[in-house]
Amino acid sequence: MTDEVRDKIQALIDLKGLRMTRPREVIxxxxxxxxxxxxxxDELYERARAIDPKTSRATLYRTIALLVEGGLxxxxxxxxxxxxxxxxxxxxxNHNHLICLDxxxxxxxxxxxxxxxxxxxxxxxxFTAASKSIQIKANCDQLRRTGECSERVG
Amino acid sequence: MTDEVRDKIQALIDLKGLRMTRPREVIxxxxxxxxxxxxxxDELYERARAIDPKTSRATLYRTIALLVEGGLxxxxxxxxxxxxxxxxxxxxxNHNHLICLDxxxxxxxxxxxxxxxxxxxxxxxxFTAASKSIQIKANCDQLRRTGECSERVG
DNA sequence: TTACGTGCAAAATTTTTGCAGGGAT
DNA sequence: ATCCCTGCAAAAATTTTGCACGTAA
Numbered sequence: 634m635t636d637e638v639r640d641k642i643q644a645l646i647d648l649k650g651l652r653m654t655r656p657r658e659v660i661x662x663x664x665x666x667x668x669x670x671x672x673x674x675d676e677l678y679e680r681a682r683a684i685d686p687k688t689s690r691a692t693l694y695r696t697i698a699l700l701v702e703g704g705l706x707x708x709x710x711x712x713x714x715x716x717x718x719x720x721x722x723x724x725x726x727n728h729n730h731l732i733c734l735d736x737x738x739x740x741x742x743x744x745x746x747x748x749x750x751x752x753x754x755x756x757x758x759x760f761t762a763a764s765k766s767i768q769i770k771a772n773c774d775q776l777r778r779t780g781e782c783s784e785r786v787g
Numbered sequence: 788m789t790d791e792v793r794d795k796i797q798a799l800i801d802l803k804g805l806r807m808t809r810p811r812e813v814i815x816x817x818x819x820x821x822x823x824x825x826x827x828x829d830e831l832y833e834r835a836r837a838i839d840p841k842t843s844r845a846t847l848y849r850t851i852a853l854l855v856e857g858g859l860x861x862x863x864x865x866x867x868x869x870x871x872x873x874x875x876x877x878x879x880x881n882h883n884h885l886i887c888l889d890x891x892x893x894x895x896x897x898x899x900x901x902x903x904x905x906x907x908x909x910x911x912x913x914f915t916a917a918s919k920s921i922q923i924k925a926n927c928d929q930l931r932r933t934g935e936c937s938e939r940v941g
Numbered sequence: 942t943t944a945c946g947t948g949c950a951a952a953a954t955t956t957t958t959g960c961a962g963g964g965a966t
Numbered sequence: 967a968t969c970c971c972t973g974c975a976a977a978a979a980t981t982t983t984g985c986a987c988g989t990a991a
Contacts (some may be wrong), residue, residue: 652990654946674980689948694981710864715980731909734917742912747904751923754898755885760925763888767921769905771914806965806970828955843973848956869955 634665638705638723645703659685660696664706668721671711671739677718711739712770729767735782736773788819792859792877799857813839814850818860822875825865825893831872864922865893883921890927890936 642661646653663680664672672680674697681688697718700706704722711717712732721728721741727748731740748765755762776782796815800807817834818826826834828851835842851872854860858876865871866886875882875895881902885894902919909916930936 650945652945654990656947687948690980691949691982692947695946708866708868712862714862714870716868731912731914733914740912740914742908744904744908747901747908750898750901750904751921754896754901755923755925758885758894758896758925759928760885760887760894760923761928762923762925764924765921766923767905767919769909769914769916769920770918771909771912771916774913774915804970808965808971810972841973844955845957845974846972849971 634662635668635724638665641705641723645699645705649699649703651699655685656688656692657696659688660693661700664700664718665720668724669741671709671717671719673713673715673717675715709766710768712768727765729769731769731771733782734770734772735776738782788816789822789878792819795859795877799853799859803853803857805853810839810842810846811850813842814847815854818854818872819874822878823895825863825871825873827867827869827871829869863920866922866924881919883923885923885925887936888924888926889930892936 643653645651660677660681663677663684666680674694677697678688678690678693681693697706701708701718705720707719707722708716709719709730711730719730725741725743728741728743729747731742732738733740747767751765752762755765773782796819797807799805814831814835817831817838820834828848831851832842832844832847835847851860855862855872859874861873861876862870863873863884865884873884879895879897882895882897883901885896886892887894901921905919906916909919927936
């Protein structure tokens with residue numbers, strides 16, 4: 634977990650007048666240890682239990698809600714049917730997701746041109762954008778050429 | 788429901804060797820009667836029951852799965868926490884969603900430029916796009932000017 | 942000390958499934 | 967007649983909540 638994330642967490646705790654407890658610490662550690670790793674509630678539960686097996690689902694859900702509300706965690710749709718969460722919006726607030734239909738890998742990307750156009754369209758519709766996200770489901774070219782998919786990340 | 792939709796449904800039924808039954812008909816009627824209206828599973832349940840109160844959830848979920856699998860219904864994330872479904876991808880296969888944070892209204896929009904750029908980025912990452920979607924959460928300018936939000940759809 | 946936080950277990954939601962009877966082709 | 971389909975009810979999966987005890991500040 635980076636210091637920046639640690640600071641944001643502390644700021645959120647302070648802002649809401651909450652307390653930093655060990656159960657919360659464990660869950661946040663599990664959530665932010667790898668910024669590239671998205672997860673579902675259940676996956677985070679397993680990760681947290683890897684750090685402290687006593688972690689309870691009740692506290693997990695309460696902490697997820699806290700982090701989402703505070704903007705440190707974003708709820709995203711990765712097409713799994715259940716909500717996934719993305720811990721990387723702190724460091725890359727404007728990234729999008731490409732989901733590989735062949736291996737389910739998720740590639741994050743950013744693009745200034747598209748971002749500008751999104752703002753443009755939003756304004757034209759009479760709104761001011763608060764958050765923007767793109768999901769692209771796609772097939773891996775390499776798979777078709779070589780029969781393999783995993784690994785390569787453009 | 789348009790004839791085009793009716794035809795697509797029939798084609799799906801035929802392709803899979805299924806049968807067109809009254810319970811399915813009711814659910815599909817509820818789903819496609821208003822292409823602009825997104826819905827959750829539960830909302831569709833209520834709509835279907837308005838047509839035929841005997842509609843069961845089991846059949847509803849089975850029919851939703853059938854339509855999603857067949858590409859007639861798209862699962863989308865409207866930020867409600869539960870999956871929503873969009874019946875309008877048959878008529879507008881490439882539209883995106885803007886969600887008003889003030890009134891929760893969903894505005895659909897399409898844009899050729901962005902669509903091209905998405906394909907471009909996807910190719911650059913080494914993939915071929917299968918489906919693309921954008922979600923923008925935004926605040927209504929009119930609300931800030933006049934204190935009202937609903938109604939206006941750019 | 943004193944709220945706030947926690948875990949447990951129960952409850953509430955949401956979705957899936959087994960099964961026996963019913964219906965489309 | 968055949969095999970798919972349906973509804974019911976039970977089960978499964980996921981998330982929320984009440985409560986008594988624990989603990990950070």
